[in-house]
Amino acid sequence: MAVRAGVGRGTVSRVINGSPRVSEQARAAVQEAIAELGYVPNRVARSLVTSRTDAVALVIPEPQTRLFAEPYFSDIVRGVSAELAGTDMQLLLTLVRTSHERQRLAQYLSAHRVDGVLMVSVHQDDPLPDLLKRIEMPAVLSGRRSGPEPVSHVDSDNVGGARLAVRHLVEVRGSRAVATITGPPDMDVARCRLDGYRQAIADSGHEPDERLVAHADFTEEGGREAMRRLLVRRPDVDAVFAASDVMASGALRILRESGRSVPDDVALIGFDDSVVARHTDPPLTSVRQPTEEMGRTMARLLLEEMATPGRDHRRMVLPTELVRRRSA
Amino acid sequence: MAVRAGVGRGTVSRVINGSPRVSEQARAAVQEAIAELGYVPNRVARSLVTSRTDAVALVIPEPQTRLFAEPYFSDIVRGVSAELAGTDMQLLLTLVRTSHERQRLAQYLSAHRVDGVLMVSVHQDDPLPDLLKRIEMPAVLSGRRSGPEPVSHVDSDNVGGARLAVRHLVEVRGSRAVATITGPPDMDVARCRLDGYRQAIADSGHEPDERLVAHADFTEEGGREAMRRLLVRRPDVDAVFAASDVMASGALRILRESGRSVPDDVALIGFDDSVVARHTDPPLTSVRQPTEEMGRTMARLLLEEMATPGRDHRRMVLPTELVRRRSA
DNA sequence: TTGAAAGCGCTAACAG
DNA sequence: CTGTTAGCGCTTTCAA
Secondary structure, eight states: OHHHHTSOHHHHHHHHTTOSSSOHHHHHHHHHHHHHHTOOOOHHHHHHHHOOOSEEEEEEEOOSSOGGGSHHHHHHHHHHHHHHHTTTOEEEEEEEOSHHHHHHHHHHHHTTOSSEEEEOSOOTTOOHHHHHHHTTOOEEEESOSSSOOSSEEEEEOHHHHHHHHHHIIIIISOOSSEEEEEOOTTSHHHHHHHHHHHHHHHHHTOOOOGGGEEEOOSSHHHHHHHHHHHHHHOTTOOEEEESSHHHHHHHHHHHHHTTOOTTTTOEEEESSOOHHHHHSSSOOEEEEOOHHHHHHHHHHHHHHHHHSTTOOOOEEEEOOEEEOOSOO | OHHHHTSOHHHHHHHHTTOSSSOHHHHHHHHHHHHHHTOOOOHHHHHHHHOOOSEEEEEEEOOSSOGGGSHHHHHHHHHHHHHHHTTTOEEEEEEEOSHHHHHHHHHHHHTTOSSEEEEOSOOTTOOHHHHHHHTTOOEEEESOSSSOOSSEEEEEOHHHHHHHHHHIIIIISOOSSEEEEEOOTTSHHHHHHHHHHHHHHHHHTOOOOGGGEEEOOSSHHHHHHHHHHHHHHOTTOOEEEESSHHHHHHHHHHHHHTTOOTTTTOEEEESSOOHHHHHSSSOOEEEEOOHHHHHHHHHHHHHHHHHSTTOOOOEEEEOOEEEOOSOO
8 A cells, every 4th residue: 555655554544533743745646556456445554553542432222111212312313323424433222120230331431441421310319420521432312310420411401391381281272280200209300300290380370289290210100100109199189291202191091091081181291202192192292302402412522522622511401392283 | 362272273263163073182171271261263354264244234224214213123032142142153133224234235235245045025016036046045035926936035915914903893893894004015914814704794694895905015004095095985884904013003093083983983902912902992802913923933044044055945934813902 | 755674462273 | 382473454643
């Protein structure tokens, strides 16, 4: 290769890496040689000397649920992948099931086997973000554990979205006893959506009532159970804001089973814009968060951070919107 | 490291790679040194010399649809990931959107940047399997293009599953005019499910009628359109076998809009065991294919093939089963 | 600006 | 069985 272009190995390398310290003449010669020989640099050899891997990991903690089947993860993956397609960065998918796998992951990251990390669905007690900070590995979370994080993260406006939804139930549908089925208290996203609910209730002038608040775990089963509890505690409930579409679907089923016609008796609203919301019949009104855009933003942020070592971490909040699929 | 154990570099390497040509004594010394120094071998350096990458790519062609949101892909990913977790093979996720990206992928694979390839959702005209065969890269497909493939693949028993479903409609529900909404003819999976439908109709002794067959594209919109066509062509249709759950959901909506009550007037059956099938109300009876198991099998097959260069490719067919979620 | 040379950390071939 | 040696293909000083 160096011979073919009539220059030294060093010069070839400089051309490929776009160094400015190369004469036009040499650059042209090398580029011609590249074209003729169909030369493709060996990334592994490069990695060995640069100690970069040109790969980022997307970490998805995966408990018992089929979480991954939800559009949230798919959309994140799509967004990340789309953003990375323009670079020659590889996307490693890392599902973490067991605590053993968590430890292996920690080792893996500590060994700097990737250049950066994206994480979704972080729980309160997750030590990974701190580890990432400590080993100074560029990282971006979607969501956060609570309060300030040591690494960058992108979030959607959960509080605002929840307020939008609950206000819709109160003002447009005229509901008077709006309940909420929210997520586990150890997830910031659940707390925020609950906050939004409470704010909207306060704004409406209705009486807040803790019996109208049910915690669940973002699964359909959880949604069903929560709905049953709500019906016992406040049989007069006439609207439900569920903090996820799957829970909304579960609630819907219970309402139907209990003989209540939806939406005549009860208004139901989910959070995500999802398969479930769309395929439930009638489709649920819901709050859409721009999930794919969140994925793209995460990737962009990560790339920037990888290019600018030591840069301060950022927090980005993307807007949410109400999607009405049926008339009130 | 070699010094610490009081042996040569070569011996260290042999111990790490589990070579049998090492004395117990030396092995113990090295392992102790490893433990004390917390030594972790550098994979990149190893890759450079072995020219293996310890990574496999999962290729997902992704057209305009939100395909990835369907449980099929998620379950495949879960299965593959679970199987790979035991090895130290990395999983690269490769979504292919544009033809430009397809070409980049072809280059990428030709450059042997991964040790093996898993592919899902292959279409008739996909050249990738042939490329993989040509460059002798271990590869496993889920499904096939049509007839024999040059590489290994795992499939579910689509013909049998479709027969099961249609027989259920005919025998248990007593339907007389069973229609089918099937996938695009350029996908083997669609042709097989259509075959199964035809066989079951033939078995039942009912008159086959091409007006009862509608092709669609595995999307909900496609399912709706197909259902509309069917209602025009054979208003007496009293059962539908849809070759995917999403299409079944679309068909369901049209049936409801047309004032027909399901399941009183009409029986509907989907193919996959999915979020949609479960959340549709009432839940659809459906045919379940063991998707996660398919993912695991794909990964296992690939690992075997990587370990045994030159091995003949295999075809595996996994059974399907009928899942009844409501009484007839 | 550029060629030459020195490794990056590992494995594999080769003598012992 | 084991120590030594020679690279894998690239980037990066370091002189020129």
